[in-house]
Amino acid sequence: MIDLRSDTVTRPTPEMRRAMAEAPVGDDVFGDDPTVNELEKYVADLLGKEAAIYAPSGTMTNQMALHIQTRPGDEVLLHAGAHIYNYEAGAPALLSSVQVRPLPGEGGTVSPETLREAFRPEDVHFPRPRLLCLENTHNAAGGRVYPLESFRAVVDEARNLNLRVHLDGARIFNAQAATGIPARHWCELADTVSVCSSKGLGAPVGSLLAGDEQTIERARRARKAFGGGMRQAGIVAAGALYAFRNHIDRLAEDHERARRLAEGIAELGYRTTPPETNIVLVEVGDVAQFLRELAQENVLATPAGLTTVRFCTHLDVGDEGVEHAIAAVAGIRKRV
Numbered sequence: 150m151i152d153l154r155s156d157t158v159t160r161p162t163p164e165m166r167r168a169m170a171e172a173p174v175g176d177d178v179f180g181d182d183p184t185v186n187e188l189e190k191y192v193a194d195l196l197g198k199e200a201a202i203y204a205p206s207g208t209m210t211n212q213m214a215l216h217i218q219t220r221p222g223d224e225v226l227l228h229a230g231a232h233i234y235n236y237e238a239g240a241p242a243l244l245s246s247v248q249v250r251p252l253p254g255e256g257g258t259v260s261p262e263t264l265r266e267a268f269r270p271e272d273v274h275f276p277r278p279r280l281l282c283l284e285n286t287h288n289a290a291g292g293r294v295y296p297l298e299s300f301r302a303v304v305d306e307a308r309n310l311n312l313r314v315h316l317d318g319a320r321i322f323n324a325q326a327a328t329g330i331p332a333r334h335w336c337e338l339a340d341t342v343s344v345c346s347s348k349g350l351g352a353p354v355g356s357l358l359a360g361d362e363q364t365i366e367r368a369r370r371a372r373k374a375f376g377g378g379m380r381q382a383g384i385v386a387a388g389a390l391y392a393f394r395n396h397i398d399r400l401a402e403d404h405e406r407a408r409r410l411a412e413g414i415a416e417l418g419y420r421t422t423p424p425e426t427n428i429v430l431v432e433v434g435d436v437a438q439f440l441r442e443l444a445q446e447n448v449l450a451t452p453a454g455l456t457t458v459r460f461c462t463h464l465d466v467g468d469e470g471v472e473h474a475i476a477a478v479a480g481i482r483k484r485v
């Protein structure tokens with residue numbers, strides 16, 4: 150089966166499993182797990198932040214960021230396609246009692262003008278705008294990179310408006326691989342950043358939230374409250390550490406394969422968006438039928454809207470897998 154549903158479906162490599170099996174561990178809720186501590190320090194350095202905290206998922210690190218940077222009744226501004234808004238089970242309302250304000254914008258970006266227009270001044274009628282969340286790369290927009298200059302411009306505007314800024318950087322290293330710009334250049338502009346080890350980097354479990362020492366100390370309490378305090382977490386943290394150390398540079402291969410996949414499918418007459426990273430969106434018309442027929446050819450993808458399907462390349466799919474997927478789509482085309 151060529152599984153292109155997500156870059157989360159990867160299995161740990163033998164070397165990663167070995168690192169996990171051999172990891173020194175302790176009780177992380179007591180701060181005693183040397184592997185978790187090493188991972189947190191490694192990722193904080195990588196992102197140019199003072200501190201980081203390891204948690205079970207990117208949803209949890211995002212929600213910890215919201216929780217510690219808002220109060221009940223506050224407003225969180227974000228793009229209408231944001232993961233935090235669409236794919237986290239209503240958690241901003243459920244866990245932090247905040248109102249989410251979805252904003253329009255090209256390719257998952259929010260312009261300074263849009264932000265300024267949406268910003269509510271101090272008035273007894275209005276919720277208090279408190280936090281801007283940005284996403285890079287943008288999942289729903291098809292893995293689009295948030296251009297650094299536009300990112301800087303909207304963050305500058307957010308600072309003028311006295312907003313905090315959280316970066317959902319689940320795939321920030323895909324942005325680094327696509328542009329050659331170190332991830333830290335985006336990260337240093339935001340107060341908090343979340344990154345996933347279990348997306349394209351191929352670790353089995355975990356995300357980190359990074360920020361200044363004080364903010365991450367507060368995040369530790371939020372993690373505990375959300376049920377994310379793990380004990381001998383070094384076993385899984387070792388997989389994450391291995392992924393950050395060894396699998397960042399190879400993301401460019403996933404991008405190359407996504408380009409090949411998009412090109413191959415486009416040649417069959419489908420409308421595709423040329424991928425910037427590892428996500429390929431294809432217009433197919435009847436999504437359910439397309440995915441069913443694709444599965445019969447042993448290729449899996451996901452729906453990404455009424456008429457769009459999404460293919461996601463990752464470290465468990467090589468060149469042959471990509472060619473197989475293109476051939477499978479060609480087979481569907483012939484039968485229609």
Ligand SMILES: *Cc1c(COP(=O)(O)O)cnc(C)c1O
Nearest residue numbers: 206207208209232284288317319
């Ligand atoms: C996957 C993802 C997350 C977090 O997902 P989890 O499955 O909870 O780890 C957050 N933001 C974006 C943009 C994502 O793609």
